Amino acid sequence: MSTSTPQVVRPAGAGHETLYVLLLCLLILSVAGTVVLWRGESSEVASVDSHQLDARRDLTAGEQGLYADLRVTLDEIR
16 A cells, blocks of 8 residues: 655745736737727818808708708619
8 A cells, every 4th residue: 555645735826927917918908099099080171261151051951851861862873
């Protein structure tokens, strides 16, 4: 009969792995933030010149209805 020898297994050092995962997350977030800032579209407000029609105000009710029908038709054609 052989006698069993107890072996002590120490846990792996999770401190370094946690640090590496945290650094990887920060790298991914910084790259994503850079891409968003670099490729982001600026929100510019387009103004209507005085000689252009504004479909919300400058048309009569009948003309607005016709305009809405044309927009729906355009969406259906696409």
